[in-house]
Amino acid sequence: MSLRVLERLRRTFGFRLTLWYAAIFILSSLALFILAYFFLASSLRQKDHELIRSRLREVEAEYLTDGLKGIRQELKMDREVGKPNNFFIRLAGPTNHTIFLNLPDRWGGFSLKSLEAGAGSRAVWTRLGSKDDENGLEIVTSRMANGAILQVGKDTESREDLLETFRGIFFGGILVIIVLGFGAGQFLTWRALAPIRQLIATVSTIADTGKVQARLSAIHTDDEFAELSRLVNRMLARIETLITGMKNTLDNVAHDLRTPMTRLRGMAEMALAGNGSPTACREALADCLEESERVLAMLNTLMDISEAETGTLHLNLKRVNLPEILASVIELYAYVAEDKQITLESNCPSELYLTGDPERLRQTLANLLDNAIKYSPESGKVTIEAWDRPDQVVIRVKDQGPGIAPAEIPRIWDRLYRGDESRSQRGLGLGLSLVKAIVAAHHGQVEVASQPGLGSEFSVYLPKQLSLTSL
Ligand code: ADP
Secondary structure (H helix, E strand, O other): OOHHHHHHHHOOHHHHHHHHHHHHHHHHHHHHHHHHHHHHHHHHHHHHHHHHHHHHHHHHHHHHHHHHHHHHHHHHHHHHOOOOOOOEEEEEOOOOOEEEEEOOHHHOOEOOHHHHOOOOOOOOEEEEEEOOOOOEEEEEEEEOOOOOEEEEEEEOHHHHHHHHHHHHHHHHHHHHHHHHHHHHHHHHHHHHOHHHHHHHHHHHHHHHHOOOOOOOOOOOOOOHHHHHHHHHHHHHHHHHHHHHHHHHHHHHHHHHHHHHHHHHHHHHHHHHHOOOOHHHHHHHHHHHHHHHHHHHHHHHHHHHHHHHHHOOOOOOOEEEEHHHHHHHHHHHHHHHHHHOOOEEEEEOOOOOEEEEOHHHHHHHHHHHHHHHHHOOOOOOEEEEEEEEOOOEEEEEEEOOOOOOOOOOHHHOOOOOOOOHHHHHOOOOOOHHHHHHHHHHHOOOEEEEEEEOOOEEEEEEEEEOOOOHHHO
16 A cells, blocks of 8 residues: 555544544453452452461460471371461561471472561561562561461462463453454444435535436435434535426526517617608617516516526515505505595504515516406406404405416416416516415415406415514
């Protein structure tokens, strides 16, 4: 593996995570081993000390009953029954001169000089080191009532052997622990990072191909990765909607501009090809101006609709009193209604508060009222009602116009759709699309009930409370 690959590997999160796993695993295993070692050593020592003390009590009892003879008798009996000679016994006079010594041959390596020099005559426990190995002789001292000193001891060989075996297992095991630590670390890291690898693969596919339809496959856990995957999928879905929306808008605009632009061009061409009279030119220019205004209005509305549909329409949310907005819209259309002798009837309370964008709501109501007046016959009646429900405000615009055929109803919300009967009226076929998009941007609904020949009834349902975060 080249140095550069190693360096790159070292910088990956997976490598760092593996190192952490391995380090924690190895260190905790080490700590456990060390703890077990000290626990074992201490309990073995305690056991040895108990044995020595109990032997001391036996020898002391013999001495107090039968003196030195008693001790010798005891050892002889032990030899006769085949008991191993496992204990060091020293009896010394009050001045610490040795009177009796039982030192098994195998402990010849221990120097007793320090004992004779007074070591242990005061301390309870003494340890003599061996000249040859790690082995030690642990001795407990008891000073009896007559001043004599009795010392009993035992070597630590069996204990040391056991601990050495334990250390051997430990040093052999450390290699296994290191391999296991890195192996388990690598495996856990690989598993834990699987969703990230999937994320990288999906995102790079999107980056390479530009296809935002790709999605992360569902993670069936309830952890942070599942949340991240859900969020990324939501983000991708939103991006897809935005891109599709933009593409559709562009297609629509291109398609729908073609007709008015051709008309504009035709007018200009006709004016140029004509006799050049100033009146004809003025008329052509006026027509061009009117047509370009229509194009501009159409463009603006199309942009508003696509922004509202893709969720990018900026809503200037405020607490608004709906009847005030209604009143201003009714005032705006009063002259148009009067022209057609249409009665405008408003039926709503003086206060009806909700959170919304006042300008966009005005635009919505204006479009509904505009249609109601536009499609009403002369001397008809248009009614505007508003009332509130626990969480909603309802607005209804009713007219006595021609109504809408049931088959037409689903299509009236489409962009640029105009009913056959309506073509004689001015209009772009965008009013209801804009109404629907704005109402949806306010998290509301709009619906229509209509009976051909009897009139139409458009109802808008808007939530009273709307927070910016819920948009
Ligand atoms: P426009 O009014 O400019 O044609 P709209 O999007 O506002 O476009 O309406 C789409 C179609 O729905 C209209 O062309 C008309 O056929 C029908 N429509 C809308 N409002 C009414 C109404 N109040 N009465 C009858 N038909 C209506």
